[in-house]
Amino acid sequence: MKQLLAFIRKEFYHVFRDKRTLLILFGMPIVQIVLFGYALSSEVKNIGIAVLNNARDVQSEQIISKLHSSSYFKIKELAANYKDIEKRFLQGEIKCALIFPSNFGSDLYKTGGAQVQVIADASDPNTATTLTNYLNAIISHYQQELNPNTTLNYQIIPEMKMLYNEEQNGSLNFIPGVIALIFMIVSTALTSVAVVREKERGTMEILLVSPFKPILVLIAKAIPYLVLSLINFIIILLLSVFFLNIEIRGSLVLIFAESILFIVTCLSLGLMISNVTASQQTAMLVSMMGMMLPTLLLTGFMFPLENMPKVFQWASYLVPSKYYYNITKAVMLKGLGFRYVWKETLILTGMSVGLLFVALKNFKIRL
């Protein structure tokens, strides 16, 4: 036991000596949380719009002033003509345009029906759809104000309720994803590199000839990274609660237990990679390129899984972070209990045991 502690202390020295890597290790989650929380929202606002007002009457001005007061749009200056609109689209300054025909107001009152034209830049399809919907809503609202007594006689009014996220906080979806990503980096990439580095430098041989049990060498290697991962995890939780005002709904004990389970999965993966690779560069390539990309792609927090081809969806069942992501989403954000995540927990446990078994089995006592 005393031996093990001494070994763990040695590993911590190694970790703390490399200040730059450590700085990035703790800086990364902070920067990611701030970016995801404040900068990257899926909502659409302040989008540049060009208005071409050929009518210049009271009605069109009223609609334009409605646009001005909406937070979705930013009218820079009125467009002079059709060519001007085209030019601004080409410069990437605007994403949509609203055109009033010259007889807009008179049409509206004389014939009872006027037309406006909306052009959306569909190179970004989701934004285009959202903007067209907003413009439609603003115009139909104006229309209702014009005709207060003649709304539809019979109508169904949908009342929308945003479950788990009433403030429509856009960063909710990302927090569990960022946590999973950080665990993969710290536990998988760093552990594998740490073991391989000893191999490269030749110090592994010295460790193996010592009376210390080889299995304990691996355990001592893994423990500092488990601790680092947990510290990172706590930092992320604190940041999300105090900076992003995210309410943690589920039980903290369950979240921690599941996180430790996932960290163990990542560590086993890291140890396994270190067994099969001989140089730091290969270990890095395998863990960064081979593990990170599938994590980013197939976990479902950046790209919607349900839109992917079937092959990708099947492959996603092999990615451990997918299960952890689902667990944290359910427990942390929806406040659900163990009953809802036992399946994922079982799969993760199975993966950990399997990976650990393979890693230990392949651990070579002789180099």
Added chain:
Amino acid sequence: MLSTNNNLQQKVTFNFQLKKMKTLLFILQKEFRLILRDKTILAMMLVAPTMQLIILPFAANFEVKDVKIAYVDHDHSSYSQQLKNKIASSGYFKIVANPTSFQKGLEMIEFGDVDLVLEIPPGFEKNLVREGSQKVNLSADAINGTRSYIGGSYLISVIADFNSHLDINLKLPSGRSGSPTASISVASTNWYNPRAEYKYYMVPGILVLLLTMIGGFITALNIVKEKEIGTIEQINVTPIKKWQFILGKLIPFWIVGMIVFTIGLIVMYLVYGIFPNGSLPVLYLFAGIYLIALLGFGLLISTFADTQLQAMFIAYFFMMVFMLMSGFFTSVDSMPDWAINISNLTPVTHFIKVVRLIVMKGSGLSDIGIELGYLALFAVILNGFAIWNYKKTS
């Protein structure tokens, strides 16, 4: 006499210049041999981006479709059935379940089986006809923001459309007509991507990201490797000038980068059928300057890092920030002001914007000239900083 002297001096300076060029040529020769020798790195530089460009666009699809709905019908009337058919036939939605209570629908959301629950209260049809209006409850799983907002707003517009086609509204006597006296109709058109296909938006963006990864990572790792192996000391003791060393590193990777870009454009055309609407020379001009800026960035990282692990981490960290801030995922306009400023300070933002503009809209040099200025500025600053920070004595 004087003129011959002058001539001689010119000749000497010319010889001197030639010698400098010769040194550079030797360094270039060495770098190219190194690149061509390491087959794994070469494959990583050329094959990996091609594969990724083929695979990634399939995955990075933010289209919202097949939103799954649990339809809780307490009314079982002809209107509730009509509404259900209307939703199912709209194309966006899949009604996957008809639970008997809201609780059961909520359970489905909790298990992640459905995205939305629409609850039709009992007496729906009766109230609608008698009172003139009836509320229905729509609950969305708002953890997944985009899907629930866009799905929810689609559903609301489907219901609005259903309202205006309700037969009791249509059958109204014209006296108390249901249609407003002054109506504004909106004719909306989608430019540049009429079928609103996501690949046109994503593929050019992914091409830029891959170029960025290659340019940023490989140069950073390359120089740090020389540091680790110790060969950089050998170069440092030679009379090779700083700028010669750095140019010697820049030029080969610039050429590799341009080849990757060309392969990317070919893949884009062959696999996705996307051919740039704008002029190719303009696109290449931007790509060339962007690569210089990017390689300068890789060099800069390498002057700060001592080991490959550090270089990898620093590069990874910045790539992450660049990628998230560049407007690749979310529109830059919607960010808060401070974030817009950061976004403008990253070269990737400008290049993604430019590539999307040229490829999709066919913007010309006169439209986006200012972006060229930005990119050139980045190239000068990043490379200048890298040269200044590279020290021959350690």
